[in-house]
Amino acid sequence: xxxxxxxxxxxxxxxxxxxxxxxxxxxxxxxxxxxxxxxxxxxxxxxxxxxxxxxxxxxxxxxxxxxxxxxxxxxxxxxxxxxxxxxxxxxxxxxxxxxxxxxxxxxxxxxxxxxxxxxxxxxxxxxxxxxxxxxxxxxxxxxxxxxxxxxxxxxxxxxxxxxxxxxxxxxxxxxxxxxxxxxxxxxxxxxxxxxxxxxxxxxxxxxxxxxxxxxxxxxxxxxxxxxxxxxxxxxxxxxxxxxxxxxxxxxxxxxxxxxxxxxxxxxxxxxxxxxxxxxxxxxxxxxxxxxxxxxxxxxxxxxxxxxxxxxxxxxxxxxxxxxxxxxxxxxxxxxxxxxxxxxxxxxxxxxxxxxxxxxxxxxxxxxxxxxxxxxxxxxxxxxxxxxxxxxxxxxxxxx
Amino acid sequence: xxxxxxxxxxxxxxxxxxxxxxxxxxxxxxxxxxxxxxxxxxxxxxxxxxxxxxxxxxxxxxxxxxxxxxxxxxxxxxxxxxxxxxxxxxxxxxxxxxxxxxxxxxxxxxxxxxxxxxxxxxxxxxxxxxxxxxxxxxxxxxxxxxxxxxxxxxxxxxxxxxxxxxxxxxxxxxxxxxxxxxxxxxxxxxxxxxxxxxxxxxxxxxxxxxxxxxxxxxxxxxxxxxxxxxxxxxxxxxxxxxxxxxxxxxxxxxxxxxxxxxxxxxxxxxxxxxxxxxxxxxxxxxxxxxxxxxxxxxxxxxxxxxxxxxxxxxxxxxxxxxxxxxxxxxxxxxxxx
Numbered sequence: 001x002x003x004x005x006x007x008x009x010x011x012x013x014x015x016x017x018x019x020x021x022x023x024x025x026x027x028x029x030x031x032x033x034x035x036x037x038x039x040x041x042x043x044x045x046x047x048x049x050x051x052x053x054x055x056x057x058x059x060x061x062x063x064x065x066x067x068x069x070x071x072x073x074x075x076x077x078x079x080x081x082x083x084x085x086x087x088x089x090x091x092x093x094x095x096x097x098x099x100x101x102x103x104x105x106x107x108x109x110x111x112x113x114x115x116x117x118x119x120x121x122x123x124x125x126x127x128x129x130x131x132x133x134x135x136x137x138x139x140x141x142x143x144x145x146x147x148x149x150x151x152x153x154x155x156x157x158x159x160x161x162x163x164x165x166x167x168x169x170x171x172x173x174x175x176x177x178x179x180x181x182x183x184x185x186x187x188x189x190x191x192x193x194x195x196x197x198x199x200x201x202x203x204x205x206x207x208x209x210x211x212x213x214x215x216x217x218x219x220x221x222x223x224x225x226x227x228x229x230x231x232x233x234x235x236x237x238x239x240x241x242x243x244x245x246x247x248x249x250x251x252x253x254x255x256x257x258x259x260x261x262x263x264x265x266x267x268x269x270x271x272x273x274x275x276x277x278x279x280x281x282x283x284x285x286x287x288x289x290x291x292x293x294x295x296x297x298x299x300x301x302x303x304x305x306x307x308x309x310x311x312x313x314x315x316x317x318x319x320x321x322x323x324x325x326x327x328x329x330x331x332x333x334x335x336x337x338x339x340x341x342x343x344x345x346x347x348x349x350x351x352x353x354x355x356x357x358x359x360x361x362x363x364x365x366x367x368x369x370x371x372x373x374x375x376x377x378x379x380x381x382x383x384x385x386x387x388x389x390x391x392x393x394x395x396x397x398x399x
Numbered sequence: 400x401x402x403x404x405x406x407x408x409x410x411x412x413x414x415x416x417x418x419x420x421x422x423x424x425x426x427x428x429x430x431x432x433x434x435x436x437x438x439x440x441x442x443x444x445x446x447x448x449x450x451x452x453x454x455x456x457x458x459x460x461x462x463x464x465x466x467x468x469x470x471x472x473x474x475x476x477x478x479x480x481x482x483x484x485x486x487x488x489x490x491x492x493x494x495x496x497x498x499x500x501x502x503x504x505x506x507x508x509x510x511x512x513x514x515x516x517x518x519x520x521x522x523x524x525x526x527x528x529x530x531x532x533x534x535x536x537x538x539x540x541x542x543x544x545x546x547x548x549x550x551x552x553x554x555x556x557x558x559x560x561x562x563x564x565x566x567x568x569x570x571x572x573x574x575x576x577x578x579x580x581x582x583x584x585x586x587x588x589x590x591x592x593x594x595x596x597x598x599x600x601x602x603x604x605x606x607x608x609x610x611x612x613x614x615x616x617x618x619x620x621x622x623x624x625x626x627x628x629x630x631x632x633x634x635x636x637x638x639x640x641x642x643x644x645x646x647x648x649x650x651x652x653x654x655x656x657x658x659x660x661x662x663x664x665x666x667x668x669x670x671x672x673x674x675x676x677x678x679x680x681x682x683x684x685x686x687x688x689x690x691x692x693x694x695x696x697x698x699x700x701x702x703x704x705x706x707x708x709x710x711x712x713x714x715x716x717x718x719x720x721x722x723x724x725x726x727x728x729x730x731x732x733x734x735x736x
Binding site (some may be wrong): 015041043049050051060065152153154155156158162163164166223225226228229232269379380381382384 | 429433435436437438532533536540609610613616617618619620621691692693694695696697698699700
């Protein structure tokens with residue numbers, strides 16, 4: 001064996017190859033130092049993998065089943081939404097934003113509308129604010145449902161994923177009746193919303209509400225009430241308060257780590273100042289806490305939807321405005337509490353018909369960044385569950 | 400001559416049963432899971448979708464037999480058979496009726512367990528030879544878990560064996576005829592309840608069903624050891640899985656639920672196989688039920704559960720039951736005096 005072979009070439013399970021530089025955080029076990037030393041296995045989890053929730057690629061270094069280091073590799077779903085927005089008029093941008101976080105498009109749309117309204121100084125009718133809140137809460141519930149289902153799948157339980165579809169279909173039907181689309185709504189515009197809620201929808205939402213609580217209890221009993229599930233969740237994937245804050249995590253993930261921060265209450269927008277709700281928090285920041293926090297949030301969601309239906313004001317659903325909206329030159333930032341956390345949009349305008357620059361603060365992007373810390377030390381099975389507990393949506397992360 | 404014919408006929412019947420079982424069980428699994436999950440399950444091919452599995456079998460048969468370039472060809476090719484053949488051979492000691500069994504062996508039960516314990520070898524082989532990291536992890540998990548769970552499986556079978564005083568399934572089933580105290584069927588499940596619970600858990604693990612399906616672990620290892628397999632080779636593995644389910648459920652029926660016998664009534668010979676199948680399929684249904692509703696254990700939790708709970712419990716039960724059975728005549732005689 002020559003020196004060069006010894007230094008560079010390595011015999012791996014794929015045959016003999018010259019290893020390139022390993023990604024940051026992964027270290028190579030030197031060969032020839034101790035022939036009995038076991039080798040670590042670098043596993044490419046994704047971009048095609050059933051549990052990376054889309055096209056995420058996670059590099060995992062394993063010692064047997066134990067995860068030594070992990071790194072997320074992003075960008076497989078990049079569509080250049082932020083760049084595309086620079087050539088769209090202000091009312092056209094929500095079409096793009098729906099495709100960022102495809103599980104809760106209404107939150108991104110609303111964040112956009114709030115940002116534009118802030119910079120352009122547009123007044124929003126009270127009813128429009130309430131409608132936005134109502135739809136966002138419905139959307140949040142639908143998004144959390146998908147999370148519960150896929151989280152169950154990650155943990156190996158098939159049933160919850162199909163059970164949640166009962167609620168989700170009803171919610172999507174309602175959203176379709178209001179906005180005209182199941183997921184790509186294009187409903188919230190600067191100045192208000194596109195249309196009033198049609199007649200009979202109130203009754204339809206109330207009918208769903210009459211089932212929702214019971215169905216949520218059923219799903220919670222299937223997962224949270226299961227001893228195996230609890231064993232899997234307790235104490236795994238711990239993200240402490242300091243780490244969560246250091247990584248800029250927001251939303252349920254941050255609250256599970258014990259930071260009581262919810263934009264709906266702390267930086268209120270839309271109808272939230274007038275509504276009553278609690279913000280569930282956890283303590284340890286493990287997978288169990290994240291599960292409990294999200295289920296708690298869903299119960300609060302139902303409470304909010306009831307209040308929004310009962311107190312829905314009369315009036316205009318949109319302020320009169322021109323399609324060729326010109327926003328005065330300047331900058332503004334507004335954020336909403338999306339199901340994943342603080343979803344903010346930073347807008348720079350040069351006074352033209354299209355934004356000069358639009359930047360999306362994707363909560364899932366920041367929440368995902370913690371995988372390097374959170375996955376190391378656990379087993380593969382823990383890594384999958386922890387990744388699932390972060391509730392990532394790749395459409396929003398890669399944009 | 401007649402012996403050779405008889406052997407052939409029995410062999411043919413075994414294969415027939417295995418194939419029909421496979422087809423029926425796959426359909427049943429999909430329907431049962433469908434109903435548990437608020438879905439319908441297959442309903443397009445044939446009435447109620449009953450021909451769906453036939454369709455799938457034809458699809459699998461006509462698929463190209465692929466093998467990864469870097470796989471260890473010999474091991475890769477032989478692994479599916481090493482998984483399939485033992486689970487097929489394990490049908491030999493099953494007793495379907497008073498005179499209906501492939502053959503009656505004094506050590507039939509031992510043979511069945513010995514054969515099913517070969518399966519992990521094939522799984523490990525498949526995982527290793529595929530030369531895929533996912534398969535390797537799946538194979539290693541299977542090797543660790545299935546071997547561990549064989550111990551409580553065997554120990555839990557000892558209780559009924561002690562009660563019947565034989566390892567011959569025919570005698571074990573025969574020992575469960577009649578009633579205790581005039582109305583309780585003499586099924587061993589009642590006195591051996593602890594052994595039965597251990598048996599049920601370890602057989603679920605032995606057949607790699609959720610919550611013990613770590614070697615496949617779809618959400619973690621995609622399909623684990625079977626990752627690189629396709630077409631017929633995959634379907635052999637798939638068939639073996641269902642065949643194993645049938646075997647453990649059938650053995651459970653023989654050990655704990657009186658085999659082919661109806662409770663209280665005399666069982667006519669023609670009804671015996673039906674009773675046996677009904678009991679076995681009920682067992683399989685329960686296994687599918689668990690599969691449809693439970694999340695998956697983690698590897699270390701499952702191993703520690705096996706070594707720290709199941710094995711001590713089943714060992715203690717074997718010792719306890721041996722004492723009870725040995726002392727019972729003495730005590731009862733003493734009491735009657």
